[in-house]
Amino acid sequence: MNAPPSPRAATAAAALDSLNEAQRAAVEHDEGPLLVIAGAGSGKTRTLTHRVARLVAAGIPPAAILLLTFTRKAAQEMIQRAIRLLDRRCERVSGGTFHSFAHLMLRQHGGAIGLPPDFAILDRSDAEDLIGLIRKEAEKRPAHGRLLPRKQTLADLFSRAVNKGRPLEETVLEEHAHFADRMDALKAIFAEYARRKREHHFVDYDDLLVLFRRLLAEVPEVRRRISGAYRHILVDEYQDTNRIQADILDLLADAHRNLMVVGDDSQSVYAFRGADFRNILEFPRRFPGTRVIRLEENYRSTQPILDLTNLVIARAREKYAKRLFTRRAGGAPPLLVEAEDENAQSRWVVDRIRELLAAGTAPGEIAVLFRAGYHSFDLEIELARAQIPFVKVGGFKFSESAHIKDALAHLRVLANPYDRLSWHRVLTLLERIGPKHAESIYRGIVNARSGVAGLLALPSRNDEIEKLKALFRALDPQAMSVADLGQEVIRYYLPILRRSFDDHPRRAKDLEQLLGIMERYRRLESFLADMALEPPTLGVEERLVAELEAKDRLVLSTVHSAKGLEWHSVFVIWALDGRFPSLRALADEEEMEEELRLMYVAMTRAREGLYLCYPCEVFDRTLGLVLNRPSRFIDRIPRSLLPKCRVDGQGRLRVVKEEESG
DNA sequence: CAAACAACCTTTTTT
DNA sequence: AGGTTGTTTG
Numbered sequence A: 001m002n003a004p005p006s007p008r009a010a011t012a013a014a015a016l017d018s019l020n021e022a023q024r025a026a027v028e029h030d031e032g033p034l035l036v037i038a039g040a041g042s043g044k045t046r047t048l049t050h051r052v053a054r055l056v057a058a059g060i061p062p063a064a065i066l067l068l069t070f071t072r073k074a075a076q077e078m079i080q081r082a083i084r085l086l087d088r089r090c091e092r093v094s095g096g097t098f099h100s101f102a103h104l105m106l107r108q109h110g111g112a113i114g115l116p117p118d119f120a121i122l123d124r125s126d127a128e129d130l131i132g133l134i135r136k137e138a139e140k141r142p143a144h145g146r147l148l149p150r151k152q153t154l155a156d157l158f159s160r161a162v163n164k165g166r167p168l169e170e171t172v173l174e175e176h177a178h179f180a181d182r183m184d185a186l187k188a189i190f191a192e193y194a195r196r197k198r199e200h201h202f203v204d205y206d207d208l209l210v211l212f213r214r215l216l217a218e219v220p221e222v223r224r225r226i227s228g229a230y231r232h233i234l235v236d237e238y239q240d241t242n243r244i245q246a247d248i249l250d251l252l253a254d255a256h257r258n259l260m261v262v263g264d265d266s267q268s269v270y271a272f273r274g275a276d277f278r279n280i281l282e283f284p285r286r287f288p289g290t291r292v293i294r295l296e297e298n299y300r301s302t303q304p305i306l307d308l309t310n311l312v313i314a315r316a317r318e319k320y321a322k323r324l325f326t327r328r329a330g331g332a333p334p335l336l337v338e339a340e341d342e343n344a345q346s347r348w349v350v351d352r353i354r355e356l357l358a359a360g361t362a363p364g365e366i367a368v369l370f371r372a373g374y375h376s377f378d379l380e381i382e383l384a385r386a387q388i389p390f391v392k393v394g395g396f397k398f399s400e401s402a403h404i405k406d407a408l409a410h411l412r413v414l415a416n417p418y419d420r421l422s423w424h425r426v427l428t429l430l431e432r433i434g435p436k437h438a439e440s441i442y443r444g445i446v447n448a449r450s451g452v453a454g455l456l457a458l459p460s461r462n463d464e465i466e467k468l469k470a471l472f473r474a475l476d477p478q479a480m481s482v483a484d485l486g487q488e489v490i491r492y493y494l495p496i497l498r499r500s501f502d503d504h505p506r507r508a509k510d511l512e513q514l515l516g517i518m519e520r521y522r523r524l525e526s527f528l529a530d531m532a533l534e535p536p537t538l539g540v541e542e543r544l545v546a547e548l549e550a551k552d553r554l555v556l557s558t559v560h561s562a563k564g565l566e567w568h569s570v571f572v573i574w575a576l577d578g579r580f581p582s583l584r585a586l587a588d589e590e591e592m593e594e595e596l597r598l599m600y601v602a603m604t605r606a607r608e609g610l611y612l613c614y615p616c617e618v619f620d621r622t623l624g625l626v627l628n629r630p631s632r633f634i635d636r637i638p639r640s641l642l643p644k645c646r647v648d649g650q651g652r653l654r655v656v657k658e659e660e661s662g
Numbered sequence B: 001c002a003a004a005c006a007a008c009c010t011t012t013t014t015t
Numbered sequence C: 001a002g003g004t005t006g007t008t009t010g
Helices: A009-017 A021-028 A044-057 A072-085 A088-092 A098-113 A124-140 A151-164 A168-175 A177-199 A205-218 A220-229 A243-252 A278-286 A303-313 A342-358 A373-385 A402-415 A420-428 A435-448 A452-457 A463-474 A482-500 A504-518 A524-533 A540-550 A589-603
Strands: A034-038 A065-069 A094-097 A120-122 A202-204 A232-235 A259-263 A291-295 A335-339 A366-370 A390-393 A554-558 A567-572 A606-615 A618-620 A625-627 A644-647 A653-656
Touching: A021 A044, A021 A291, A034 A044, A034 A278, A044 A065, A044 A072, A044 A088, A044 A232, A044 A259, A065 A072, A065 A098, A072 A088, A072 A094, A094 A098, A098 A205, A098 A220, A098 A243, A098 A524, A120 A124, A120 A205, A120 A524, A124 A151, A124 A177, A124 A202, A124 A420, A151 A168, A151 A177, A151 A205, A151 A243, A168 A177, A177 A202, A202 A205, A205 A220, A205 A243, A220 A243, A232 A243, A243 A259, A243 A278, A259 A278, A303 A589, A303 A606, A335 A342, A342 A366, A342 A373, A342 A567, A342 A606, A342 A644, A366 A373, A373 A390, A373 A554, A402 A420, A402 A482, A402 A504, A402 A524, A420 A435, A463 A482, A482 A504, A482 A524, A567 A589, A589 A606
Parallel strands: A034 A259, A034 A291, A065 A094, A065 A232, A120 A202, A232 A259, A335 A606, A335 A644, A366 A554, A366 A567, A390 A554, A567 A606
Antiparallel strands: A618 A625, A644 A653
């Protein structure tokens, strides 16, 4: 490879020196398949960004490099870092998520497999809404009269079947056998869901991947074009890909086999959405001649933390053998903290955080992690009481909140007048209009084959419909900017917001943020696609991103959302057997393995301080049991590695010397 | 008969 | 806090 002289060549060479041997080998790898097993904190991101910079420096056109990551943010950050390593050429590197890349390719080439050019993307809650409509109709048919699963469960079931590439029937029998007696109804709803997606030109998240795979597999000219255009493919978090994504990569790399995948099988935590960590275990078999490089030196955590995490992950059944080591000497051992109940746990965490802050730790260097979004509710109250500002990551997506979806629905019917789902939403917002009326109005619109004009032609039923008509008369997608359209919609929607939500002032602020985002777009269609695919951060989240970067706020996060991040001190709360691992995982060995990996991810986020907390004496109503053991993943660990303490009545810690019986 | 309202229940994780 | 279910209202 003959690198063109670069003003920063010296800097780049110096940066290369800072890598360890394994990292450098990965960065300098020439062509052909490469698998990098990157343990937690082993400099995975550094390795990827250095390799991107090196490929560009070696004269590969930046646009021919495809960097697939798990979130858009991760891709952008890596590209930014590559720019800092090399120069602005790295800006043109193609980066994104599997879903966004599939979307881009389908917009360009989807016609080849008969995909209509104006397809709209259904996000998860759109999909659930559509399934909900079908479910409601199915309920009325006497043959299906028995209780059907909730729409959420249905969406989950369908998605799993698709992502695992297996018939619905098998998936139901395996994962929800208690619905087996309603199999016919489930199949009928599934088929109807697929039919309506076609009818309304809808594509859901899973379809993006499935259709992209089909495009690559069935249209050789398109595959050759795409594969030829992206000659170097780099994939982050490969352990979290599912079967379809793995197939897509096989097809993309078909022409050149320049595929680098990076991941850690021990951190695979997305099986619930079809990810299969066997992809990473089997990668060398799928690509004979694969070079395998292991990154085992940990640059993040102190030795006592690493000793514990190594011991925990050693219990995993199936994995690439690896043992992380560090050169960082010293450090205090992690602490297992037992509190009487949830509130005692919260109060102790708040006290300890206060001490850390008083000792000079930046708030943004402290994180509290938990299994599920609602686990932090009590802590949030205590933090507010103590006036410690925090941001919460994970849990439910802001852009999926009702008021944002309401506003967007008005814009979506402009872009696609036959979007039944959005019409339904728009119409049922009106007073005295429920599902039945909405449905008959929608039919009128479709029959008139005139979209919005069809609505305008309807006889006025009441004032509400008059107002809606006035709105649509004022909207002209051809003549108005995206933000102006949004402005009109929000003006119209505010009264509805006020009567629908008690907390409307907060929600009104979100709508203003939404408007700010709209200003960045020229085409309504691309704004809507982005909102469904990679919702721009807004509201709380937008502030959150700025604040995370400013490192000035305590972070509360689900473990899933914490993946890839690190903090000086980490608290894992609710490390209680029955919560983490969750009770529902107990029956299934694979799910338990995933819970174990999730605990591993949580613990390996810590650089210096790690506190594993659990309340004992928690009564679980569904089981009628008292949960009082620490998570089985950290139970029965030598006290020397994980000292155990109990919080007393004054919130002080008392060391527990002996392992109590029971 | 359809819509609005009130009372429950049940809550994993997310592109 | 949300969705689902059952009940009341228009």
